[in-house]
Amino acid sequence: xYGAHHSDPQYSVSVVAPARLHMGFIDMGGSLGRKFxxxxxxxxxxATRLSITGADDLDAEGPCAGxxxxxxxxxxxxxxxxxxxxxxxxxxxxxxVGLGSGTQLALAxxxxxxxxxxxxxxxxxxxKTIERGARSxxxxxxxxxxxxxxxxxxxxxxxxxxxxxxxxxxxxxxxxLVFDWRGQGLHGKQExxxxxxxxxxxxxxxxxxxxxLLMRALPALAEGDIAGFGSVITELQNSVGDHFAPVQGGRFxxxxxxxxxxxxxxxxxxxIGQSSWGPTGFCLVESPxxxxxxxxxxGRLWSGLDFLAASARNRGAEIVREISDSRYAPISAANxxxxxx
Numbered sequence: 499x500y501g502a503h504h505s506d507p508q509y510s511v512s513v514v515a516p517a518r519l520h521m522g523f524i525d526m527g528g529s530l531g532r533k534f535x536x537x538x539x540x541x542x543x544x545a546t547r548l549s550i551t552g553a554d555d556l557d558a559e560g561p562c563a564g565x566x567x568x569x570x571x572x573x574x575x576x577x578x579x580x581x582x583x584x585x586x587x588x589x590x591x592x593x594x595v596g597l598g599s600g601t602q603l604a605l606a607x608x609x610x611x612x613x614x615x616x617x618x619x620x621x622x623x624x625x626k627t628i629e630r631g632a633r634s635x636x637x638x639x640x641x642x643x644x645x646x647x648x649x650x651x652x653x654x655x656x657x658x659x660x661x662x663x664x665x666x667x668x669x670x671x672x673x674x675l676v677f678d679w680r681g682q683g684l685h686g687k688q689e690x691x692x693x694x695x696x697x698x699x700x701x702x703x704x705x706x707x708x709x710x711l712l713m714r715a716l717p718a719l720a721e722g723d724i725a726g727f728g729s730v731i732t733e734l735q736n737s738v739g740d741h742f743a744p745v746q747g748g749r750f751x752x753x754x755x756x757x758x759x760x761x762x763x764x765x766x767x768x769x770i771g772q773s774s775w776g777p778t779g780f781c782l783v784e785s786p787x788x789x790x791x792x793x794x795x796x797g798r799l800w801s802g803l804d805f806l807a808a809s810a811r812n813r814g815a816e817i818v819r820e821i822s823d824s825r826y827a828p829i830s831a832a833n834x835x836x837x838x839x
Contacts, residue, residue, distance in 0.1 A: 509551065509552055509614075509820075509821055510549050510550060510551045510819075510820050511549065511550045511551075511610045511611075511613045511614045511817065511818065511819050511820070512547075512548070512549045512550075512610075512816075512817070512818045512820065513546075513547070513548055513549075513550075513606040513607075513609060513610045513815060513816065513817050513818075514545050514546070514547050514606075514815060514816040515545055515546045515547075515591075515602040515603070515605060515606040515641055515815045516540040516541060516542065516544070516545045516602070516640060516641070516644065516811045516814075516815065517540070517541050517544035517545060517546075517591045517597040517598055517599075517602065518538050518539065518540050518541065518597065518598040518602070518636055518637050518640040518773075519538055519539050519541060519596075519597070519673065519675075519773045519780055520536060520538045520596065520598065520634060520636050520637075520773050520774040521536075521537045521538050521539065521731055521734070521735065521769075521771060521773070521780075522536065522537055522731075522734045522735055522737075522738045522771065523535060523536055523634075523738055524536065524537065524648075524651075524704065524707050524708055524711060524734070525651060525699075525704045525707075525708065526696075526699040526704075526738075526741070527698055527699040527700070527701060527704055528651070529701050529704070531653055531654065532650060532651040532652060532653045532656075533651050533652050534634060534651040534652055534659070535648070535649060535650055535651035535659075536634040536635065536636045536647075536648070536649050536651070536659070537636075537646070537647070537648050537711065537715075537731075537734070538634070538636030538637075538640065538646075538647055538773075539640070539645065539646045539647065539667060539673075539810050539811075540640035540644040540645065540647075540810065540811035540812075540814075541673060541675075541808040541809065541810060541811055542808065542809045542810070542811045543806060543807075543808045543809065544591055544592075544597060544806075544808070545589065545591065545602075546587070546589065546590045546591050546599070546602045546603050546606050547587070547588045547589045547590075548560070548566065548585060548586060548587045548588065548603075548606055548607070548610065549585070549586045549588070549610075550583050550584070550585055550586075550607075550610045550611060550614050551583065551584050551586075552582065552583060552584070553582055553583050553584035554582060555581075555582055556570060556571060556574075556581040556582065556583060557583075557584045557585070558570070558584070558585040558586070558587070559584075559585075559586055559587070560585075560586050560587030560588060560590075561587050561589070561590040562587055562590045562593070562599075562603055563585070563587060565600070565603055565604075566585045566587055566603060566607050567585070569603065569604045569607040569608060569628055570583065570585060570607050570611060572627070572628055573607065573608045573611050573612075573624070573627060573628060574611065576627045577612075577615075577617070577627070579611065579615055583611065583614065585607065585610075587603075590603060591603070592677075592679075593682075594682035594683055594775075595677065595679075595682060595683060595776070595777060595778045596683050596772065596773035596774035596775055596776045596777065596778040597773060597774075597778060598636070598637040598640070598774070601625075601637035601638065601641070602637060602641060602815075604628045605621065605624060605625060605628070605637075605638070605641045605815070606641075606815065607628075608624040608625075608627065608628050609621060609624050609641075609815070609817055610817065612624060613817050613819055614819075621638060621641055621642045621814075622638065622642070622657070622658045625638045625658050626657050626658060634649065634659065635647075635649035635650075635658055635659025635660070635661065636649060638658055638659075639661045639664070640811070640814070641814055641815045642661075642814050642815075643661075643664060643813070643814045644811045644812050644813040644814045645664050645665055645666050645667065645810070645811075645812045645813075646663075646664065646665045646666070646667055646719065646810070647661055647663070647664055648661070648662050648663035648664075648711065648716075649661055649662065650662040663716060665716065665719050665720065666810075666812040667719070667810030667812060668722055668724075669809070669810075669812075670784065670785055670786065671724060671782060671783070671784060671785075671809075671810065672782070672783055672784075672785065672786050672788070672789035672807050672808065672809060673769075673780050673781070673782055673789075673807070673808045673809075673810070674762060674767065674780065674781050674782075674783060674789055674792055674793060674796075674805060674806070674807055674808075675778060675779070675780050675805065675806045675807075675808050676755045676758050676759060676762075676778065676779035676780065676781075676796075676803055676804075676805055677755075677777075677778055677803060677804040677805070677806070678752040678754055678755050678777040678778075678802070678803055679804065680752075680802070681751065681752055681777050682777070683746070683751055683774060683775030683776045683777060683778075689775065695744075695745060696741065696742070696744070696745060697741075699741055703737055707733075707734050707737060710730045710733060710734070711730060711734070714726060714729070714730050715727050715730035715731065718730070724768060724769075724782060724783075724784050725768055727768075727769065727782075728767075728768025728769035728770075728781075728782050729768065731768070731769035731770070731771060731782070732763075732768065732769060732770045732771065734771075735770060735771030735772065736749065739771070739772060742775075746775060746776070749772075750772050750776060750777070750779060751772065751775060751776035751777040752776060752777035752779070754800065754802060754803060755772070755776065755777055755778070755779040755803065756779070757800075758779065758796055758799075758800050758803055758805075759771075759779045759781055761796065761799065762781045762792060762796065763781065765792055765795075766783070766788075767781035767782060767783050767792065768781065768782050768783075769781055769782035786807065786809075789807035790807055792805075793805040793806065793807050
């Protein structure tokens with residue numbers, strides 16, 4: 499059953515879905531029966547923000563309005579809901595630059611509609627209906643609960659990749675994001691073709707990366723050791739980047755991003771890598787002040803790139819249900835999503 503909220507234009511749901519950094523795959527060969535497996539983290543400074551209100555028909559305005567309508571229509575058809583809402587996107591994650599824009603928009607629409615109609619659906623049920631998480635589960639888990647996520651990849655019966663580790667990033671640590679807006683990472687059919695043409699990933703390399711992740715990176719994070727954690731991320735990124743090099747033109751999709759990251763490493767940054775297919779690069783430093791200083795210096799050295807200091811998001815998406823007298827209507831939390839009451 500769903501509530502009759504669609505007839506009341508004063509009833510609304512607002513959603514904030516954070517961007518994510520995809521920090522690499524840990525088993526692309528699947529020799530043990532599970533393929534991919536990923537590590538990644540949510541960030542606070544970039545997000546998709548939208549609202550849903552009642553309307554006479556399905557409508558959307560703002561950035562990525564067409565994709566929002568597509569996601570809403572798919573969700574409504576699957577759940578037998580009336581598609582009579584107005585979706586307003588105020589901000590969306592930049593598309594095809596490695597920040598998980600498609601997953602976060604689709605989940606924001608799906609979970610927003612579920613809340614609007616009074617359906618208490620888990621995030622993973624919504625992800626399944628909108629067909630997200632085909633390879634990586636990082637975006638789903640970041641929407642769900644935030645923090646640093648390690649997912650267990652896909653087995654023969656996997657619907658959405660399971661979270662096998664979730665930890666908080668220290669609040670003082672900062673990522674420096676490096677953007678090259680002149681290009682995009684592989685996506686869609688190009689991405690599928692890339693995976694099909696890549697050679698097999700070494701079983702020995704997979705074993706090494708998993709060992710480093712489990713016995714160095716995660717313990718280092720638990721102890722607040724940024725150098726120990728970052729060294730593993732850099733090694734994992736180098737390995738995966740070299741594997742992807744034949745289809746993305748090098749270890750980094752953008753050579754200039756690679757140059758900037760090499761300079762940042764010389765300044766003491768750790769955890770050097772590219773998020774997903776890029777071209778967005780990232781690194782990690784120990785404090786907001788150090789991040790701001792390096793962002794300022796790098797901006798003067800690379801006029802063709804943009805730099806941003808970003809904090810890790812240690813909580814999931816926010817979903818707010820508001821009624822006409824401006825009070826927040828109580829809704830139950832599901833699967834770690836931060837639902838503001």
